[in-house]
Amino acid sequence: MKQPLSSNFVIGFLGAGQLARMSSLQAFRYGMQVAVFSDRPEDEPVQFMTPHSYSGSFDDVDSMLEFAKACDVITLENEFIDSAILSELQERSGTPIYPSPKSFSLIENKLIEKQTFEDAGIPVTPYAIVKTKEDLNDFGKKYGWPFLLKSSKGGYDGYGNETVKNLDQALEAFENLGGNLGRDILAEAFVDFTHELAVQVARNETGHVVYPCCETVQENHICVAVKSPAPVDESIQKRAQELAVKATEAIDATGIFAFEFFLTTSGDVLLNESAPRPHNSGHYTIEGCITSQFENHVRAVCGLPLGDPGLVKPAVAMINLLGTRKRDAQIEHAEKAVAESNGHLHFYGKLDSKVGRKMAHYTLLGDDLEEIYQRANEVTKEIEI
Amino acid sequence: MKQPLSSNFVIGFLGAGQLARMSSLQAFRYGMQVAVFSDRPEDEPVQFMTPHSYSGSFDDVDSMLEFAKACDVITLENEFIDSAILSELQERSGTPIYPSPKSFSLIENKLIEKQTFEDAGIPVTPYAIVKTKEDLNDFGKKYGWPFLLKSSKGGYDGYGNETVKNLDQALEAFENLGGNLGRDILAEAFVDFTHELAVQVARNETGHVVYPCCETVQENHICVAVKSPAPVDESIQKRAQELAVKATEAIDATGIFAFEFFLTTSGDVLLNESAPRPHNSGHYTIEGCITSQFENHVRAVCGLPLGDPGLVKPAVAMINLLGTRKRDAQIEHAEKAVAESNGHLHFYGKLDSKVGRKMAHYTLLGDDLEEIYQRANEVTKEIEI
Known part of the structure; x- marks a missing residue:
């Protein structure tokens, strides 16, 4: 692979949504160029951020080949491509793909995923x-x-x-x-649990870094908020972090990975889901951590040394801002949220809003977790998108 | 002006260099689209970050008109355009320009600038x-x-x-x-001085915020590093901040402005230069402050409430990384700098390096100013660009 810190280095994203968008912002910080491949008919967020825009089908290697050849490294923002397709794309284009198609093949199928992690001694649901x-x-x-x-x-x-x-x-x-x-x-x-937890791990040939264990707050199976660190015993946090690292080792991961856990009523930590990419549970790391999940994602797939994942303040709360009605996307009544010291609004640049669509998020940093969680909810509660 | 937090809102930059690039990263965070107008024949950093790219001459309103009409608001990244041209561009396109052509007219000419600030009671060299x-x-x-x-x-x-x-x-x-x-x-x-200081101020109709007073370290009239807060008495810092705010009032500023001062051997603070845009002296604010100069620049010109400019750690050092030879741009030997906890590398995406060209910068946060300043110099000293 070409030296990544050269200004004609191109990082390619398969998928053009908010995860690729927030990753691109970090790639730009490193002077890289961004190419994007979208499988959607409409304009997607990253397509407004680069002249190097491609589209077609994730099922068709031919349709992705020109894109792949234009890139120095390729990464994913979703799991909608088959690992066999990725493997063929990598071979025919000569462009490395991280996470590797092999790693991806171990988690793309839920059965194989569970078996892989069980075999590695990781308790699963x-x-x-x-x-x-x-x-x-x-x-x-x-x-x-x-x-x-x-x-x-x-x-x-x-x-x-x-x-x-x-x-x-x-x-x-x-x-x-x-x-x-x-x-x-x-x-x-179904598992009786007290908390849903998540941990991100970045890993490449230079080593690995593990993020704090956070709590994901879910309503109707949708993540509505994240609290970091998770308000659970430190031994539980460590346990989740250890399991997350073990999981990345089990699949020889390169990139950023997110792992979601249940903390059961009996105090067990069970792995629920994994994602081979930046994850909603890690959006808080943009301002909340010294190095964000997106920056470590870019670093990891480009072979750069990984950055410190430590929290910059004792407590971070992230609120997902979902679409409130069908219309051209815009955020109204955000003045309080924007004006709040240590509050950080992110809007993903999607053109259309609809009820429940992930459109934006808001992160608030502070000293007391419950206090900032309440405050973050308060300053965002009037927001309409 | 259209509501800025809508995803088809377009912010336009006159100039496509690193200042517009770092501002664009903040505009993207707010879901905006970015348009750029370059007066250079070669590809400039922002042109790799948007499909909305225009080029032509800063002297020719006709050549900028299509660009201007495609934008909802326009801002500057340099002072190479005449305020009369800006004024005509604003009138003919109907697109507001901030800082306003009127504000700009008060500082584009060094004589008028000095008179304006003197009339406002600000001591100048x-x-x-x-x-x-x-x-x-x-x-x-x-x-x-x-x-x-x-x-x-x-x-x-x-x-x-x-x-x-x-x-x-x-x-x-x-x-x-x-x-x-x-x-x-x-x-x-020539003024006998002990320190060169700088202060950034963001201002719009919602109010103003003033950044910490920092020190710019110069070698051969080139800024090589910035230390924040400036290692001078707190009363001096306050004095510089007060004068900077007064200066923005004198020109009814909208946007982010930087002011450079001499601290004379007799303890006076004299205004030396001003810039109606993000400034090299404020690059440290990206990670060093709660809200960066680039984010407040975007907020200010879009009429959004301004963000807290406070430091996130007691001390911040920024090192400018200049080109070390003529070649295709790349950063070598940056591993130490990238791996350093709380160290943040920014590479501007210029294609060509040459000796002395501003190519990148490095920011290190910590508790003791001299310690991190030395450390930042140490981990960057082997870097070649």
Whole structure:
């Protein structure tokens, strides 16, 4: 790979949303140029930030080849590309892709992901592969109803997760998720937890750095806020951090990775999900940490030494600002939030708002976690997007 | 002006260098789009950061009109455009320009600038307008040789400042600077000083914020480093801050402004230069302050509330990294600097390096000013660009 600190070095993003946008801001800080490949018909956030814009299909290596050849290194902002496609793209373009297609192949499929992490000694939420009516019934008996059914390859066009309360619902969901078409379907037990935690780890050949353990606050399965450090015992924070590092080792990770955990009512830390990219749970690191997840992402995939992930203040709260109605995107009533000392507003540059869409976020730094969490909610509560 | 926090809001930069680049990174954070107008034949840093790129001449309103009409607000990154041109551009495009052409007209000419600030009660370095041999001789007698001769409109193609040691040199410089062609020439006394100080002020209709008083460390009239807060008595810092605020009031400033001062051996604070834009002396604010000069620049020209300019750590040092030889731009031997905790490298994305060209900078935060200043010099001393 070309020396990354040279001004005609091009970092390429597969995906053009807010994660690639915030990563691009760091790439620009290092003098790099940014190329972007979008699979969407409409203009995406990063496409307003570079003259090097490509579009096409994530399923078609040919359509990505020109983009790939224009880059010195390529990285991902989502999991919507098959690792086999990535592998072929890397081979045919000669441009390295990080996280590597091999690492990615170990987590793109939920079943393989769970097995990989279990084999590495990382406790995961109880699961089973289900193929028949009996399997579904047995799982319900063993772990109780309701439980979750998940397609092993998640996130494709509405395929995803379904909560099932009884066998009839389970059979219907199994079919909806593609179980009858031969897709691997995973059953996953609901876990009684007190907190949902997350940890980011950046890793490359120069070493690794692990971010503080934070709490993700969820409403209706959507992350609405993050508190860092997580308001849990320090031993729990350390445990989550150790597991996160172990997980990156298990897949020989290069890049930034996020790991979401349940802290169960019995005090266990179980790995729930992983993401091979910057993650919403780490947006607070932009101002909250000495080196943000986005900066360490860029550093990691470019082979640069990794930066200190320590907090700059004792407490950080991040509020996700979701679309409040369908319209041209804009943020109204943000004056209080913008004027607040140590408050930091980020707006992603999407053209259209709609209810629940991730449009922006707000980070507040301070000394007391609950105090700033309340304050952050207060100064953002009138915001309409 | 359109609501700035809407994602099709376009901020335009006249000039495409590192100041516009670092400002653009903040505009992107607010979801804005960036348009840029360059007067250079080669690709400039911001042109790699946007699809909205224009070029032409700063002397020709027609050539800037399409750019101006594509913007919701326009700002400057240098002083190479005449205020009358700006005024016409604003009128014909209907797009507001900040700092306003009127504010700019009060500082673009060094003579008017000095008079404006003197009239506002701000002490400036001793000067006189010189028109004849006798004027030159008188100035030398009164303030001593050597002194400085400056073209009243600075920065045009090598026209600028000349140090003159005797009457012969003064006459030659007077001619070189265009004095015989009717250009106003200013004589300026050398001041015996202990420190060169700088203060940035952001100001708009919502109020103003003033940055800490920092010290600029100069070698051969080039700023090589900045220390903040300046290692001078607190009363001196306050004095410089007060004068800087007064100066922005004198010109009814909108935007970010930088003011450079001499702290004389007799303890006086004299205004030396002003700049109607982000300034090298304020690069340290990106990580060193809660809200950077670039962010407050964007906020100020867009009418947003201004952000807290306070330091995030007790001490900040910034080292300018200048080109070390003529070649394709790249930074070598930066590993130590990048790996240093709380060290932040910025590389401007210029394609070509040459000796002395401003290519990058490095900021280090810490608790003890002299310690981090030495450390910042140490970890950057092997860097070649």
